[in-house]
Amino acid sequence: MVKVLINGYGSIGKRVADAVAMQKDMEVLGVTKTKPDFEARLAVEKGYKLYAAIPERKPLFEEKGIEIEGTIFDVIEEADIVVDCTPGGVGKDNLKMYKEYKVKAILQGGEKAQYVEDNFNALWSYDRCYGKDYIRVVSCNTTGLCRILYAINSVTDIVKVRAVLVRRGADPNDVKKGPINGIVPNPPTLPSHHGPDVVSVIPELEGKIFTSAVVVPTTLMHMHIIMVETTGTTRDNIIESIEKTPRIITVSAEEGLNSTAAIIEFARDLGRMRYDLNEIAVWEESINVVDNEVFLMQAIHQESDVIPENIDCIRSMLEMVDDKMKSIEMTNKAMGLLK
Amino acid sequence: MVKVLINGYGSIGKRVADAVAMQKDMEVLGVTKTKPDFEARLAVEKGYKLYAAIPERKPLFEEKGIEIEGTIFDVIEEADIVVDCTPGGVGKDNLKMYKEYKVKAILQGGEKAQYVEDNFNALWSYDRCYGKDYIRVVSCNTTGLCRILYAINSVTDIVKVRAVLVRRGADPNDVKKGPINGIVPNPPTLPSHHGPDVVSVIPELEGKIFTSAVVVPTTLMHMHIIMVETTGTTRDNIIESIEKTPRIITVSAEEGLNSTAAIIEFARDLGRMRYDLNEIAVWEESINVVDNEVFLMQAIHQESDVIPENIDCIRSMLEMVDDKMKSIEMTNKAMGLLK
Amino acid sequence: MVKVLINGYGSIGKRVADAVAMQKDMEVLGVTKTKPDFEARLAVEKGYKLYAAIPERKPLFEEKGIEIEGTIFDVIEEADIVVDCTPGGVGKDNLKMYKEYKVKAILQGGEKAQYVEDNFNALWSYDRCYGKDYIRVVSCNTTGLCRILYAINSVTDIVKVRAVLVRRGADPNDVKKGPINGIVPNPPTLPSHHGPDVVSVIPELEGKIFTSAVVVPTTLMHMHIIMVETTGTTRDNIIESIEKTPRIITVSAEEGLNSTAAIIEFARDLGRMRYDLNEIAVWEESINVVDNEVFLMQAIHQESDVIPENIDCIRSMLEMVDDKMKSIEMTNKAMGLLK
Amino acid sequence: MVKVLINGYGSIGKRVADAVAMQKDMEVLGVTKTKPDFEARLAVEKGYKLYAAIPERKPLFEEKGIEIEGTIFDVIEEADIVVDCTPGGVGKDNLKMYKEYKVKAILQGGEKAQYVEDNFNALWSYDRCYGKDYIRVVSCNTTGLCRILYAINSVTDIVKVRAVLVRRGADPNDVKKGPINGIVPNPPTLPSHHGPDVVSVIPELEGKIFTSAVVVPTTLMHMHIIMVETTGTTRDNIIESIEKTPRIITVSAEEGLNSTAAIIEFARDLGRMRYDLNEIAVWEESINVVDNEVFLMQAIHQESDVIPENIDCIRSMLEMVDDKMKSIEMTNKAMGLLK
């Protein structure tokens, strides 16, 4: 049983912890928190061992009556790998500690590509990351782009990708961030940095992907409008390839799944924990091929699509399973994904 | 095993179905749908027998490949009780059918009080509704008000209630309804109809309750600001009484539960199906008593607080359990409520 | 002085009325209303003659003490032209009346292209519409696309247009419509109908324009992400051409105009009536040319960009000014546009 | 002509500048900015002399080609009074400078009451502030409460005030702040600090006013639900008194003014600069008196209601007009208020 320490128990961290706990070949060694809030209390109630991420804050947990095992330094040496789920920018600073303690570590998409050995998406770079020490699981948006491009690339050659990202303003529990009413070009320069981020996973797209992004007042999901020029394909080919690609589902607006809100309702009705939809949802009606260019729209549940990727990344870095498709299948089955 | 037919499988209906299925003393006879949408498909996948609410629409389900057992008229006579969860106003029209088929029926809060024999809240009117045929489970807001007033009334006498309801504009999956940006006095007349609705459950509050309501651009929860003049009490008394009252919990802003969004995050982290928080959440910090007047703020998960009430209402109307507290306990345990 | 009757005094109608009143060569004959609301009251206070659009509702205005001159049938024969600003779909029905009374009429973008002789954008089809009787001023989105494509087309040849429209959910004063929280692919099929709508103005783009659209929870402005393959151009050429094109301005995110909300703030600070920004706003930072493909982002004030077009359309249909650029200049000057 | 320096040219500052410029007995000496953004550019275009609020930032303006006269220290000695419109908390720090330069100063509602000599509302404390040196114009919410309480107090005695404030989350141009979807009890403790803030203006309400506040996802206006126990009054008395009180108007939901969004539409249609509604808007339908308790709902345009108060405050502090009603009338007329 591989021992996984989760550093930073927020939106991503708590999901990674639960996903690790569901796997047969790994276990949660502990989770770290910086504040004695309700998430800390629930972590302990779930049975996770809790450690103070910032040593001097340990007493705060005790004052609140939240059971705390120690600080991160009391546990880090036992870990086979740390999944760093701290806020963007912090992970990079933590790398020094991981290196000092000679523990492998996964960073998340809020960090820059340059600080790690390689960038992970299960479909594209499982093999490249095999046995490596410091790897970044790319962001929710990049993960969504990589998956759909994998499906398309499986049946045709990609000539040029244009993608527009309509991003959620904040996660659902974050009431501090806006916008309340307005659309924010973010960044206002074109193309956006999301294209190069995809290239960090799929180098062959260098110079072939152009992205732009706006932020809008919603919390539920991102949405992508995707246009991919290819050397030749058909709508049926694309649908069939999506059908075969793990972690992408198609949804039908006509059956009522006609907004990101309806897709979340679907995930709620499925009984998904925290309504997580780890799969990318592509609108069936939107899929079209005109002049060999693939058009489609997809919705990305930003809080959860990267979670199964983190699990596969652990297996790859710790050389636990050598076939990416086998790892994907193990993860999906343990987490109860649709496919 | 009592047989329950759910007529109208929308936000409330699907939850009532799942809650009935969780009880040991009742079962879901079937559910009705008007449209062959994703909710219909999931109902069948869950194992519920599906019937067309509108007979002529039955073929639509077949066209979509959704297994349908027949129409409501094929099953209604087998039902011990129908829980009508159709949109506001439709339930009243359905009463004629229920009476014709001599089946007991529960209507929901979107219907007016005048059409039924009595109005149900488990704490206040379980006994009054015992054995009756046509009962209304009051709305989400009224249910929330009744619960907190029960807690207050348990330790002191209520002199006057003032309550302001800050209401969610639409349920999360309803993208048609606004407001997007604005506050709507609804109704613009004062006092609002919510006071009389509470009186339909608690007649002794006649002339003593004054409510007002606004609608705001949020989907997650309603919020109530409550001011109750009493003959005398203390903050500790109120907290203790809330502690003892079923289906009300206290939450601490200081521990991070500082918005309706954070409360929903809490329900998600608890692993609640569809993130339902059937319990009313009262902010601990908000509870105060000044000059014998109780002040507090509470959050109401509109989609789910009435669900356990529907279960208790079934038990009361079918004379299954004669002690309200026993029914409440059975329901809560089966549904996994915190209290 | 040309006499203009405005039928339907809502968001578009009241602005058309004010814009007509500002011109030296035309006057407001009257405006019609269906309801005696605050807009009706203000119309009278402004000095517009008010007529009941629906004859049997005339007494309602009198009951409310709002001065009303008569019904539309009392005034229609005096009109040189009617600007129909009724809700989408109603304009088409009104055509019969206009034809019966032999009065020229302008319909708005909510109507379909097929019902009129041609489709108007001042830059593209002023000449085509010259002297015609029934013309449609295209929608706010189509107007925005036509303007920017005119600027691009002025310096290079357009090979293919891809545009993504991120649309406001409702106008600011419409609190009934959502979405409150969610992104709606609208339509969920690709390409969307916006491309053909542009083609109704610019036939040479047939088969060369692919649009898609989503609706988001904001009321202020639409936003377009535009990608135009050309036979060859440079960023400087495009900027220069935008500079020369009427009714498009560039804004700088770096100077604080970094969202649609900030652009509206700018219009407020300019002292614009109702904060109308009749000009399309293109983000300077967003303009880029890569491999002869122009990329840019623009914001569209849906309530007001079509207003100057309506004025020019009147001049064209009534053969008042034969040079489009002269009409544009007259309109812009009278309305105080930046350019 | 009294010389007014505006320190901090943001939402409040730019409006104060424009309002000062409209008065016959005062003029804008200059305005200060910290950043060379579009607001700075427009200030210069309007003809205001611009000074760097932070001296070392002066070159930034020059780099951007924005004409700048100097720093605040080049102009402060010429001022008869400074209206400090810096962000909450900064004003207090600036007090030292104002005292050092022996210039009178007005602080805004984001500052605490304790730092100034007294707190200003034109109706309640004009006389008390007469000739004083350091005065705070209370916040938008407190101003709204003071006005309506003045109207009520004019015809009856106030026994107890209960008020619930439903606050806008951010100003319209602020896309950084949330909430996007959620209701935030702010503060979560009851009563809120708004009551004591009213008492800073109306000391006789000490112990008699209980407020609570929530923040919601809207940018347009705050809304107040107000309940005032009195020694005796009638609905007609209250309406009549509101009629007589300056800077409060009544609006009718039935005439279409049925949300804060509709009220803003009304202000836009009135042609108000930046759609400012300096008057408080009380819903006519909401006004009710039951058991001598006055109930009503009012909407507050947070960006602008304090602006005329700042003008009157200048007159009071500089002893320019000794009758408050005369100053109010002068201000209202110059600004074009409805009353």
Ligand SMILES: NC(=O)c1ccc[n+]([C@@H]2O[C@H](COP(=O)([O-])OP(=O)(O)OC[C@H]3O[C@@H](n4cnc5c(N)ncnc54)[C@H](O)[C@@H]3O)[C@@H](O)[C@H]2O)c1
């Ligand atoms: N939320 C998303 O939508 C999303 C999606 C994909 C990737 N990511 C990335 O995942 C990472 C985490 O994001 P998140 O949304 O979970 O953030 P979060 O703010 O929800 O959680 C971060 C957690 O880290 C804790 N923390 C802060 N400083 C710490 C420190 N020095 N040491 C340990 N813990 C610390 C915080 O208390 C918090 O619990 C970021 O890189 C982010 O960009 C986020």
Ligand SMILES: NC(=O)c1ccc[n+]([C@@H]2O[C@H](COP(=O)([O-])OP(=O)(O)OC[C@H]3O[C@@H](n4cnc5c(N)ncnc54)[C@H](O)[C@@H]3O)[C@@H](O)[C@H]2O)c1
């Ligand atoms: N959603 C809430 O917040 C909430 C809370 C408490 C009470 N209620 C009340 O519960 C009732 C149901 O509300 P909801 O939110 O679940 O509505 P909903 O719209 O989500 O669901 C109603 C369902 O009834 C179906 N339906 C429509 N007409 C029908 C007919 N003639 N026969 C059978 N089914 C029909 C619809 O297809 C839909 O599936 C209403 O009275 C409402 O006021 C709703």
Ligand SMILES: NC(=O)c1ccc[n+]([C@@H]2O[C@H](COP(=O)([O-])OP(=O)(O)OC[C@H]3O[C@@H](n4cnc5c(N)ncnc54)[C@H](O)[C@@H]3O)[C@@H](O)[C@H]2O)c1
């Ligand atoms: N609002 C926008 O963003 C926008 C932008 C461009 C074009 N348009 C188009 O302009 C047209 C008007 O839209 P709007 O936004 O002004 O709508 P609106 O609803 O604001 O105004 C329509 C007005 O027409 C009145 N009306 C309704 N039925 C009528 C009838 N039978 N006869 C006369 N008047 C009637 C209504 O009372 C209302 O005052 C539509 O075709 C719309 O698609 C709207």
Ligand SMILES: NC(=O)c1ccc[n+]([C@@H]2O[C@H](COP(=O)([O-])OP(=O)(O)OC[C@H]3O[C@@H](n4cnc5c(N)ncnc54)[C@H](O)[C@@H]3O)[C@@H](O)[C@H]2O)c1
């Ligand atoms: N916006 C409202 O709704 C509102 C309503 C009533 C009162 N107020 C109060 O008015 C004051 C100003 O608020 P606002 O909304 O105008 O804020 P704002 O952020 O819109 O404007 C503040 C301005 O001050 C400038 N500034 C920052 N630091 C400065 C410094 N050290 N010296 C000079 N200028 C500086 C900023 O650049 C900005 O232009 C606050 O006290 C606030 O609480 C605001």
